[in-house]
Amino acid sequence: MSKKLTKFAERLRALRGTRSQMEMAAFVGDITQAAWAQWEMGARQPKLDVFAHLCKRLGVHADWLLGIDDSPQPVKPSIDDQLALLKAQLGETSKSMEVIMAQISRLEKERAKP
Numbered sequence: 001m002s003k004k005l006t007k008f009a010e011r012l013r014a015l016r017g018t019r020s021q022m023e024m025a026a027f028v029g030d031i032t033q034a035a036w037a038q039w040e041m042g043a044r045q046p047k048l049d050v051f052a053h054l055c056k057r058l059g060v061h062a063d064w065l066l067g068i069d070d071s072p073q074p075v076k077p078s079i080d081d082q083l084a085l086l087k088a089q090l091g092e093t094s095k096s097m098e099v100i101m102a103q104i105s106r107l108e109k110e111r112a113k114p
Contacts, residue, residue: 007067009042
């Protein structure tokens, strides 16, 4: 396993935080929980187009996720991406539905502003 892949796996795990692999796969879209697990273990790497989509959805720069650059420069996730993550959490976790629904409502109002 290469050092860069190890760094990628570590950073992917860190980005997941307390969310399940299933939640993250649903949030990213077009990937399975099994694929996410293989990436975290360093067993496989995503294809280039999937990697680019992954960076966009997670709001990080590719250089940081690959371990090329150690200073994270987060990309602010779009409101649509934030809504998708919250909706995925709503279906996958036992978090308080009221809190999640309040966040969804706030983001939808923000998105509706010109």
